[in-house]
Amino acid sequence: MLLIKEIISNSEFETASFAKECITMFNSGSVIELIGDLGTGKTFFVKSFCNELGINNSSSPSFSIVNQYNGKKLIYHFDFYRIKKTEELLDIGFYDYINDETAITFIEWGNLFEEVLPGKRFVITFNTLDQEKRKITLYKNG
Ligand SMILES: Nc1ncnc2c1ncn2[C@@H]1O[C@H](COP(=O)(O)OP(=O)(O)O)[C@@H](O)[C@H]1O
Ligand SMILES: [Mg+2]
Known part of the structure; x- marks a missing residue:
């Protein structure tokens, strides 16, 4: 994995600023x-x-496993936390979502079922250092 950027965020505001910075990097078709x-x-x-x-x-x-939002871009927002087996993902057409080149797909807890994720993706790790302090690291895989 290629390290792109690591930040220490001291507040929600700083995390939001980092998310804003990522707008130009995450394009339609990206999986994060x-x-x-x-x-x-x-x-x-x-x-x-x-x-x-x-x-x-x-x-x-x-x-809900997946939410869909439509703004300036189409967003699919997954969370694997409550999923017990990959069949649950296949049943809701997981691959149709991630192969949709018109959408940006975010996957919380993607590491729980890494085998279904595309090799080409961004990975962001989050660590709590203190009440409001987070270490956030962005990588590019594949
Ligand atoms: N620097 C920070 N960046 C992001 N969230 C923060 C920060 N400091 C405190 N928080 C709080 O941490 C919580 C993060 O919750 P959430 O985003 O739901 O976590 P997760 O999805 O990882 O379970 C929120 O209540 C948020 O207000
Ligand atoms: Mg969450």
């Missing part, structure tokens, strides 16, 4: 895997990215 424990800021990052595209109704898809 988000890795990190609960509460590290994966959903917050996606929400901030979506806000920048004029999408203000994004939310955690942990119960």
Whole structure:
């Protein structure tokens, strides 16, 4: 994996700024895997990215598995946290989503079922250092 950027975020505002910076890098067809424990800021990052595209109704898809938003760009937002086996993903047409070249796909907890992810993807890891302090690292794979 190629390291693109690592930041220490001291606030929600700084995480949102980083998400804004990623707008030019994540294009239609991009898949972004988000890795990190609960509460590290994966959903917050996606929400901030979506806000920048004029999408203000994004939310955690942990119960729905996938949410879809339509703003300046089409976004698919997955969360694998509650998935027990890959069949559940295949049943909802996971590959149709990630092969949709018109959409940007975010996948929280993608590391739980890495075998279904495309080799060519961005990976962002989130670590909590303190109450409001996060280490966020962006990589490019494949
Ligand atoms: N620097 C920061 N960056 C992002 N979120 C932060 C930061 N500091 C505190 N938080 C808080 O951490 C929580 C992250 O929650 P969430 O994005 O739902 O996490 P996850 O999706 O990883 O489980 C939010 O309540 C957010 O307000
Ligand atoms: Mg989340």
